[in-house]
Amino acid sequence: MQQIGPREVLAMCQAGPELKPLLLDVREPWEAALASIRLDGISSSLMPMGQVTTRFGELDPAQPIVCYCHHGMRSLQVVAFLQRQGFDSVYNLAGGIDAWSQDVDPAVPRY
Secondary structure, eight states, X not given: XXXXXXXXXXXXXXXXXXXXXXXXXXXXXXXXXXXXXXXXXXXXXXXXXXXXHHHGGGSOTTSOEXXXXXXXXXXXXXXXXXXXXXXXXXXXXXXXXXXXXXXXXXXXXXX
């Protein structure tokens, strides 16, 4: 399982265009309304964990994908699922959006 810390995600997002990931938020819409990761020039998508098995065809397996949730447990399961579907460059944001708020962007509310 590929775990990646908040600062590593930020570095990936700031790298060259071929490495820019899709930020895949696997939380529920009400959680995304409370707090989300927004970075200029970085694509993001909300796909709640319960919808991933029916919607993963919307994702490009050639693009790096960073999955995140509140603390990293749901996204860990989504990463495992996507890897079984043949996605090679898929990562779990260790500690989730909570770690992002603490380590990278304190303006993102904690809940």
